[in-house]
Amino acid sequence: MYSKPEMLLQLMLREWQMERPKLLLTVQGGSENFTLPPKVSQAFSKGLITAALSTGAWILTDGINTGVSKYVGEAVKTFGSHDLRKRNTVGVTPWGVIDNNSDLIGRDVSVRRGCRFLT
Template identity: 90%
Template structure:
């Protein structure tokens, strides 16, 4: 059984967090893994898929993390769902994988209308529809409604506000297991006893991911970004730029020392 709530796009993040902790009785996170990437279906090379799937769930389980995705049954969110299925254990509600999804983008969303009721939901969409289905291997969903239909992206602003609200939660120091098989752009976590660390994970992704990553690394404090090289598109571009920048820095140091 999955838990979900339909919320307004201007909902207060502190109210959403209290709902998650009190009504849904989710365990307080010690780490937040926020996964971004391609929303359309794409193929991950087997080695990258294995590194991503096993690494993500191992990191989440070992640290008591929450995982944020778009919650849809395509793209990187689908890969997260498959990772949860393979490596997440049998108790779905303890996996704490939260899909934050645009209400207007969900196929058959009228089937979900109701208050304190159980609703059957079939995650098989109409292939001719421009909308998508929810991924059934997530444990919870925040369905963000801005009054539009078939328009993606309205959830991103509220998702970011909720992430910042979660960062304010006080936690005890913990050991963070870094995900293997990836390249990081920033690695400056805050002191762990000040609040919940947030880690952005990028897999594939379109040009829109560039502004998302820029927002994370330029925030105060900056959010570390882990990029899975070999997953394609934006992720591979970030990996290339990361390697190139380090090469240029080393080259400049060599030129200066030679002079």
Template identity: 80%
Template sequence: MLIKKYVRVAEDSKAELVLQLMLKEWQMEKPKLLLSVHGGLQNFTLPPKVKHSFSRGLITAALSTGAWIFTDGVNTGVSKYVGEAVKTFGSHKLRKRNTVGLTSWGLIDNNMELIGRDVFRPYQPVGNPLSKRASLNRFHSHFLLVDDGTLGKYGCQQGLRRNLEKQIQLQRIHPRLNHGVPVLCVVIEGGPALVSTVLDYVSRAPPVPVLIFEGSGRAADLLAFLHKQTANHRHVFDPVMEAWKASHLYSLLLQCMDYRQAVSQPSAKQSQENKL
């Protein structure tokens, strides 16, 4: 596996400098849309219909708009599904230019092999099944490897990812138009921390729209369920949800529903047409 476009950056790196590197040094074309994909880090199984709808829809949207795709960049969980989608449905250009993994440096298996300056590095993960580290997904075109000095821990990249997305939103799609780059958060499966991520997106001013794939499991299904149940009223009468009322997670879920106009799910027609 040959990793060509990657850079190791500090967690407090300025987002505007990172974006400048991507546009000028890596010569990436300015996106007209940013698709930020979030979900489970560990491996999980998607039902075939959900997998096809997500994969085909994601790549169709990326190809038709010239979008960038952001993921965690590892070869597990939702990032692996994005890589498979790029492999199966992506064009040569998409494979080479538009899929960016923002990954914790200390989480990467055998990361010492990636140390160097202005060189191509063959990357071969050790693959120890007992290791807490993860390998990079080879169907991503670029990697931002975020280093906070920790080893084997996930999450230090999230602050830079958030700031970089906001910086991209400030970019003008056309110099004569006063429109920045739109961002769409795409949610597949995921754990409790993902609910906080969704709340961060929808509570921004203006809110970032969130597309949730129901049937993918865990957090995504909880959000999709509440989104349907609160269509006409905020109180949920489901007995399982009643048992959660004292939990912090339930509170976060309901806070997300305060911004439910920013949350959507692929309709049956969209799923059938494989579009986001």
């Protein structure tokens, strides 16, 4: 499934009322699970959220709850704002990875458990 970038940006800014980012932080890595020592995990989490909040950045990941993206999610959950409009973390997940993706076809924008979907 493909969405025009302009339409996606309009959705995020107007419908979801996200603030336009001043910077994009992309966090990419393997999807293989690994364990970070607690001090390293905490330093990564605090550093990532501090960088995002202080610069007005959006954090972009692959949206999958494994590997490095799992640590990004944990950072946002632990140190990020509890205001959903200020949680400017976007996971762009491959269509085939989404469970029951056929249920989303033809649907409008919805919010589920704090996650936003575009179909």
